[in-house]
Amino acid sequence: MPDELAQQGQRADAHRNRERILKAAAEVVGEEGTQASLRDVARRAGVGLGTLYRHFPTRDALLETLLRSGFDQLTEEADRLLDANLPPERALADWLGEFTFRAGAFRGLPASLMATLGDPDSALHTSCLAMREAAGRLLRAAQEIGRIRPDVDGTDLFALANALSWITDQAPSIAARRDHLLTLIMDGLANSNAR
Template identity: 55%
Template sequence: MRADAKKNYENILEVASVVVAKHGADASLRDIARRAGVGLGTLYRHFPTREALLEALLRAGFDELTAKARELETASSPDDALVSWLRDVIACAGNYQGVVAAMMAAMEDTKSALHASCVTMRTAGTRLLTRAQAEGLARTDMDGDDLFSLAAALAWLGDQPSSAPRAEHLFSIIASAILTNRASSDFRAQPPL
């Protein structure tokens, strides 16, 4: 990529990060281009679809979550690893309003720009869940799809003004429902989501 094209790409992503965090996943692409000081054609050359732009914004976070899951597989107790990773997934999804719907749709759409990133992240979480299940620490009647759906639901609730103040409480309830040996009060000492 030429130096000026790379600069435009990085600038668009930087601006898009701010705009999407403020206005949500349906933020105006025209506004993003204008704020980045490029034409709409330049934005579309780098990101042919809204999903491609969202994927680029989320990829780094998803890659970090995948790497963290790998570290947690051996560095923590299985139940603590699962809860820590779940909390981070919710925080990552919560950085951008409205991105949860795009993530959930991408799981089913193999042609989506977000599909591969979402599948890789879900697979990493599934390994943590399976490890906790093998140790008898997590419910055995759920799978990685269930875990991903619960994380998405909690992230979505965090986006809702009426539910945001209860996000930590709701996380505690869900975490204690996933784990077989922990009460919801065990999770309240954690910092807010």
């Protein structure tokens, strides 16, 4: 019985540490960006670096946990927009607007998201996959009615959306022009034969 109580106490302590790490990571990454020092995260959480790495063995694993709910919300939003009675190109533009806004949540996030494309072993790659696939469904719906160029694929779309997010990340003064720049992207994606 004492061993069982000790194990429960250890599990509860581990759970508290994990939650403290996530809270501290949200603060530190919010202040310093996705390349923030993991040592700073551990310090702010009041745990050792080894404890942080036991819970999150890589930076991507920590970022994936921080970002997963947002990715899930974007996936759900794509599905909701598909089911809404909107023109498919409008649904795609609305989703891209939401994506580019959220990708600007943490400095450096657009670059981290682009890096996931070439690293299928990354925790972020797997987490982003459902979101990218949902965006692909929006893209295909707009292509099926001839509104978006047929030579555009999901990777192109993801790269363009991330490029817009990166620009506003690098030059915050441009953030006010995000909607205008998104309109320019949508104009570039439009099927000229449908005009």
